[in-house]
Amino acid sequence: MKPFLDEDFLLHNKTAVKLYHEFAKSMPVIDYHCHLSPQQIADNVTFKNLTQIWLYGDHYKWRAMRINGVNEKHCTGSASDKDKFLQWAATVPYTLRNPLYHWTHLELKRYFGISEILNEHTAEQIYTQCTALLQQPDYSVKNLLRKMNVYTICTTDDPVDSLEYHQKLKGDGFEIPVLPAFRPDNVMNVTDPEKFNSYLKKLEAITSISISSFDDFLYALQNRHDFFASMGCSVSDHGLEEICAEEFTGSEIDSIFHKVHSGKHLNEVEQRKFKSAMLVHFAEWDWEKGWIQQYHLGALRNNNTRMLNTIGPDTGWDSIGDFQQGKNLSKFLGKLDNDDRLTKTIVYNLNPADNELMATMVGNFNDGSVAGKIQFGAAWWFLDQKDGMVKQMNALSNMGLLSRFVGMLTDSRSFLSYPRHEYFRRILCNLLGEEIEHGELPNDIPWIGKVLQDICFYNAKNYFNW
Known part of the structure; x- marks a missing residue:
């Protein structure tokens, strides 16, 4: 295997x-x-946290979250950035066989060096780790493109x-x-x-x-x-x-x-x-x-x-x-x-x-x-x-x-x-x-x-x- x-x-x-x-x-x-x-x-x-760079404006993820029963406040609404991310993380395991599952883990690995599977159990650690990295100059938009x-x-x-x-x-x-x-x-x-x-x-x-x-x-x-x-x-x-x-x-x-x-x-x-x-x-x-x-x-x-x-x-x-x-x-x-x-x-x-x-x-x-x-x-x-x-x-x-x-x-x-x-x-x-x-x-x-x-x-x- x-x-x-x-x-x-x-x-x-x-x-x-x-x-x-x-x-x-x-x-x-x-x-x-x-x-x-x-x-x-x-x-x-430079983005303040992982939600801002990853979930703002991403209607692919919002559609999956809605299908998974997530309230709109956690997609485009008033929930905090962290709460939105936690709801996305809880949705990710249910996206298996959807390209979002592959894209999500490719992006975590290629940008942040994270190989763990994203789910409700790893969400806090991944959010904290990625958000900390995003504060560094290497993670400015221009450097991400480079x-x-x-x-x-x-x-x-x-x-x-x-x-x-x-x-x-x-x-x-x-x-x-x-x-x-x-x-x-x-x-x-x-x-x-x-x-x-x-x-x-x-x-x-x-x-x-x-x-x-x-x-x-x-x-x-x-x-x-x-x-x-x-x-x-x-x-x-x-x-x-x-x-x-x-x-x-x-x-x-x-x-x-x-x-x-x-x-x-x-x-x-x-x-x-x-x-x-x-x-x-x-x-x-x-x-x-x-x-x-x-x-x-x-x-x-x-x-x-x-x-x-x-x-x-x-x-x-x-x-x-x-x-x-x-x-x-x-x-x-x-x-x-x-x-x-x-x-x-x-x-x-x-x-x-x-x-x-x-x-x-x-x-x-x-x-x-x-x-x-x-x-x-x-x-x-x-x-x-x-x-x-x-x-x-x-x-x-x-x-x-x-x-x-x-x-x-x-x-x-x-x-x-x-x-x-x-x-x-x-x-x-x-x-x-x-x-x-x-x-x-x-x-x-x-x-x-x-x-x-x-x-x-x-x-x-x-x-x-x-």
Whole structure:
């Protein structure tokens, strides 16, 4: 029986062990999509206790705690930090076979050198030990990033964000580039006219541009797109249920904008036409600047209206959706390709039923101009676990080129999430090692080791030009 979480964790054959330890393990980390706070990095924050760095904002853990019968006051509520941690520790044993169980113990081991299993009996000692370590300079945010061999970080930023902390990081000369990504989801959210017009006021304020027409709106947004580029941004990102690709005319969009700007509700067709127009404009701007565009598709968000109204979004009430992705994605990418305005693109799906759809769809628009120009992105969110990663990589392997894959990202708000890259690398090495030992791949360790290093690091480095 193998011990839990030993040096060969998830590596079930000798070839996998060799591939991981000799090729994958030491590769730097490119985190090309995350939700880390640039302010906390710029201020080089040290956290007061383990709860603050580990549980604040972590809806994965909150969901598990709620399922385990933990009251909301111990998740997002008024309980003390220590009491919140004790409730999480008591939940951990019940997360067996959930990726949280592996992530939790990997993070304790890699950051704090703790090999004990976290449960209600070890909670006090672990909380005290980790909290004491977090007070030391070696555990400041910047040093945590250094500790995890992070090469580049790309945060997620709204067009009206000032990017002042990115500017501060550049001025301070922090050796790990922390770059912004342009995430205009709020720009396209025209479901609620009051919220949309409130957002327009923020856009007017940050650009000093008065917005009374759709052309004004585009001008202000392009101003922000240009500003992001001046700050080193070369990536956009969209979190969508599905791609909208409705036919529209310029006069229709002018009229739709006037309607929502005057405070009137749009019908569903008008909303879809507006979103379709905005997606095309953003994609064309990305192409003009040579940016990489990312589309995270398939999340059904904010399902629990009561809790959304009580504690807000991004608190753990989302799920996989069953949207029809294929036809509109094909139409959207096809329009850009026909106009010769399709930039490098990464598409992520949240419904595993769409794996083969996505793997084949990206192949339709890889035109040979760039290796892996259109990418089937890493297993995302609810699929960010062993089974989900293997299924994504199998679909990509069967219908595309795994060797050109840009690999893993954290998609996390936590500075303790970087062992997820290790998790991914171990799973990948085991997958390839198993096939080598079964004679399904040649025993060419130098070549397959190179492919591994490409997937772990070099493909992303070259793809993003970082």
